[in-house]
Amino acid sequence: DAGVIQSPRHEVTEMGQEVTLRCKPISGHDYLFWYRQTMMRGLELLIYFNNNVPIDDSGMPEDRFSAKMPNASFSTLKIQPSEPRDSAVYFCASKRGISTGELFFGEGSRLTVL
């Protein structure tokens, strides 16, 4: 079975540019999560969706960040405009159901904003 698929794996961009990260969750999973990993804050939750509907976006740093899930098999995280402090590894994860079962993570997208 295919796992969570993220693209791009690496992105280097200049400050002020728009960045779009993509995620394909595991088929049949109805929860999708976006996390960000930094040295200072570790793994922090940005936003999560249930059945394509955003449930909690309180972790989104500011209005420059937005996320969408137009269908059950695709989600995007957009940063516009990007800033150097956005440099981090962004992970997408998915799970099935409301049980407290584990999340399945993608390999992450490493973003560097110069």
Added chain:
Amino acid sequence: DQQVKQNSPSLSVQEGRISILNCDYTNSMFDYFLWYKKYPAEGPTFLISISSIKDKNEDGRFTVFLNKSAKHLSLHIVPSQPGDSAVYFCAASAVTGYALNFGKGTSLLVTP
């Protein structure tokens, strides 16, 4: 505000010895706890979990202990192997929540 804390950024252990990784939490609503393992350039992968109704869960070389009164859990790896070298994240969730709160991680190095 970090609700899950891993106060040791790194730990070095000799092969064959026990590795003990610690985690503290502040939210008394948390009732399910997990440990994830992460290798460089990969996503975190689930390792072991424990429900708040238990105080111990064992899976092969890995055992997680939960002390609810102290709001503390620990992961024991016995015996440690070089392949266990990775970053270990502690995570917790509340019965009413579906997202996991993660600690900052502890980097474990197992030396031959």
